[in-house]
Amino acid sequence: MVAEIIDGKAFGARIREQVAREVGRLQGDHGLTPGLAVVLVGEDPASQVYVRNKGIATVEAGMASFEHKLPADVPEAELYALIDKLNADPEVHGILVQFPVPDHLSERDIVARIDPAKDVDGLGVTNAGLLASGQRAMISCTPLGCLMLLRDRLGDLSGLDAVVIGRSNLVGKPMAQLLLRDSCTVTVAHSRTRDLAEVVRRADIVVAAVGRPKMVPGDWIKPGATVIDVGINRIPAPERGEGKTRLVGDVDFDSVKEVAGAMTPVPGGVGPLTIACLLANTVTACCRIAGLPEPEGLTA
Numbered sequence: 001m002v003a004e005i006i007d008g009k010a011f012g013a014r015i016r017e018q019v020a021r022e023v024g025r026l027q028g029d030h031g032l033t034p035g036l037a038v039v040l041v042g043e044d045p046a047s048q049v050y051v052r053n054k055g056i057a058t059v060e061a062g063m064a065s066f067e068h069k070l071p072a073d074v075p076e077a078e079l080y081a082l083i084d085k086l087n088a089d090p091e092v093h094g095i096l097v098q099f100p101v102p103d104h105l106s107e108r109d110i111v112a113r114i115d116p117a118k119d120v121d122g123l124g125v126t127n128a129g130l131l132a133s134g135q136r137a138m139i140s141c142t143p144l145g146c147l148m149l150l151r152d153r154l155g156d157l158s159g160l161d162a163v164v165i166g167r168s169n170l171v172g173k174p175m176a177q178l179l180l181r182d183s184c185t186v187t188v189a190h191s192r193t194r195d196l197a198e199v200v201r202r203a204d205i206v207v208a209a210v211g212r213p214k215m216v217p218g219d220w221i222k223p224g225a226t227v228i229d230v231g232i233n234r235i236p237a238p239e240r241g242e243g244k245t246r247l248v249g250d251v252d253f254d255s256v257k258e259v260a261g262a263m264t265p266v267p268g269g270v271g272p273l274t275i276a277c278l279l280a281n282t283v284t285a286c287c288r289i290a291g292l293p294e295p296e297g298l299t300a
Helices: 010-029 044-058 078-088 106-114 125-132 143-152 173-179 194-201 273-289
Strands: 035-041 064-070 093-097 161-165 187-188 205-208 227-228 233-236 245-248
Touching: 010 044, 010 143, 035 044, 035 078, 035 273, 044 064, 044 273, 064 078, 078 093, 078 106, 125 173, 125 233, 143 173, 143 205, 143 227, 143 245, 161 173, 161 194, 173 205, 187 194, 187 273, 194 233
Parallel strands: 035 064, 035 093, 161 187, 161 205, 205 227
Antiparallel strands: 233 245
């Protein structure tokens, strides 16, 4: 058996197409244009690329893009004043502060300052609590994308045995909650799980989000299982030249592909879904704020 390699780039493009259709519908039927505000503090090169890409994708989907760039030494009060202004702006339906931020600022406090209805990254404790209690929430983009992939690949997830490796607030915990809501039997495993290999071997679905290169080998995988690799790790690649690196996931791709039924690659798997789901969340937030029905297929 050789696993089907799931094309995250193509799937992300499908989500973006649906987002663009929904934006057109909102504009035509209700005179509404979903708006996403992204705040960048400092000059981190990677963050600058992410923010630029998010802005391009937002405009391509027909949405309004609002970019705010602040110096690295911006006072906390000035950043909070900007967030308060965006919270009150009726043209802004989603707010994202690009992390990491300089050390004098608290990521936790920044997230808490954002209106939960506009928290399109789904990182605030209000949305985390709503998700955990089975209520309507804004959902973190990466777990939402993973769930969409799994539903597209497997259809009904009810009754399947799922193992999430990793317990972060960003991916592991919300991923487990989403799988529970789809009636999976869910185990959250981590670095201290006893006999981790045996735990993973029983899973129909494996979501690896632990941040360790090639941690999950093929002999941990149940034949035919679906494996979603969330990890993005940069490792040395001397075969490419001195000082060169390459990206790998948390899963050992070469050995797992010989056992799994389907799996995502790194790069090209889950990564392209993150911005697509950010756009989807902004459309969902716009509909909720306006009291309109949510578009089907863009949220959990």
